[in-house]
Amino acid sequence: MPRRRPGSLCSRSKMLHPVSAPNGATAPNYSDRIGFAQLTRRAFEGGNLHPLREKLLARIEEGTAEAGEGLDLSLIAQLLGEKEAGLVIQTEVLAFHQLFRTPCAAPKPGLRVLALAADIDMGGNTPIEFLLEGSDIELLTLYVVKGVGLPATLPEHDVAIVVASDSEECRQALAVIEQAAPHWPRPLLNRPHLIGNLDRDKLYRLLAGISGLDIPATVHATRAQLLDLSEGKIACQDVTGELRFPMIVRPRGTHAGVGLAKIGDAPALTAYLAERKEQDFFVARFVDYASPDGLYRKYRLTMVDGKPYACHMAIADRWDIWYLNAYMAFSEEKRAEEAAFMLDFDSAFAARHRNALDEMSKRVGLDYFIVDCAENRDGELLVFEADNTAVVHNMDPPAVFPYKPPQMRKIFAAFIAMLSRHAKAGEGSAA
Incomplete structure (x- = not known):
């Protein structure tokens, strides 16, 4: 067709x-x-x-x-x-x-979860359905729509969670939820005012000074500023103190690597701007996090109830890694290393960075979020970004990735246990 x-x-x-x-x-x-x-x-x-x-x-x-x-x-x-x-x-x-139900696998729901979403594209809300697949949890999704807001009477639920993202398109929805949050009748997870701290230009300030954690300052720069920088009218330090060439540039508001580039010098910046129409950008210092073997290793962690879980590990010969462009499915050696990373995660990676991860979780304050990170050459936890909407799924073919289903089920079980714990606490407070 x-x-x-x-x-x-x-x-x-x-x-x-x-x-x-x-x-x-x-x-x-x-x-x-x-x-x-x-x-x-x-x-x-x-x-x-x-x-x-x-x-x-x-x-x-x-x-x-x-x-x-x-x-x-x-x-x-x-x-x-x-x-x-x-x-x-x-x-x-x-x-x-505005109200939709995703039925659960069980004949009778064991828990009713209300997800508060925004009218945005499919990647703009937490894909919570993946986390609940096969469970006895009934999911109701309430879209907080511009000009409509929240209903006078909320649907019955045991626990609620905000799934709207930190993007500009979700700001109004988050503000509406935040206004109602103090009087919410049931436990409300991922509070909206905390989600706003995940913005690229806010997160580095929030995590600054954590021992063992490295996060480059990511700051807003206008097109005019970058043009001045490319023409030598201003220096990198005039944009932000730690900025220098090579630097990372991306259009503000983009995700999944759209417009992301490593800029080595002023002429390269001129060429980059000639290809882009955007007026606002994020800039940050480039960190060469290549391992001694010349390969880059990027990790995705899922933080549930303050505890880190391994989600995936991407290995490639390029710094701008996403799991798809690492081609993990085509390398048995890479998959073996990812499997070991997951198997030994608690005693190895998580243990090495326990203090940094614990402090990061406390400062972010969300019940559930995702971290994309690496290790710099000093062995510190190098944080690229954190958000609440990255896809955590169990769709990879088990014949190729036999180690993934058990790990994903572990994450899903932790997420469901978190919801259940808060729901029971809500029952106690209501009583």
Whole structure:
């Protein structure tokens, strides 16, 4: 089936308005959906999402679709690379329905979790569904939408968690939740005012001075400043004290390496700016964290209830590593090292950096977050970034990565135990 252009999806999405009635998001007025985890897994495993997309579009055109199906259609569009079309559909759905349910695997839920999300692309909210896969937890997701806010009556739940990110698009949603937070009827995890500290230009200030932890100052620089720097009108130190060439530059607000570059000198900065249209950037000093064998090793840690867990280890001959461009699936030697990293994590990596990790967890203050890091040449924990929305999943093929499913289940179990602990504490305080 040929791929439909984003514009055609947008035009067909105009018929979403008959889907379900507007709601005040009071229990039990939710709409069921397939959800992020199942649809992403289908795409990841090479499944064909086109037939499901056509089925959902047909139901919308007939006026028989539910709001949850509209949200599923939005996600399918994004997974097929049609982000703009998907977001148009999502915004139309959320204009009249904000509460959605992802049913649990058990016949009767053992716990009800309310996730507070923002109207943003599929990577902008914590993908909590992956963490709850196969559990007896019923997930309700309440989207905090501009101009609508929180409902007068919240749906019944045992524990709530904020899943909106620290991005600028989520600021208003976080502010609405923060205003209601002091009077929240159940335990509320990942408080919104703490999520804001994960911004690149705030995190380094928050973590400054931690013994054994290295985090470069990441500061905002305008296009005009960088042009002046490239022309020798100002020095690196005029932007921030520790800045020097080579430096790391990226457009503000981008993720997943979009626009990220290592700039070696002023002429390279001139060439970089000529290729970019953005007006605002983040700059930081470059840290060469190559190991003695010349390879770079980048780690992703999941922090749950103050405890670190190994999520993955990427090994490559380039400094700008993501797990995908490290091609771990094609190297038995790399996978063996990652397996050892996970197996010995508590007694090795976590033990070496225990003090730094403990202090970082205290300062960040979130119940759940993710850290991308490495070790610098002095053996310190080199922190690149922290956020609450990175995908932690169990989709990698066990035939290739047999060591991953047990590790992911360990993380999921810790996350569920954290939710249960807070839920029970909430019952005690309510009593």
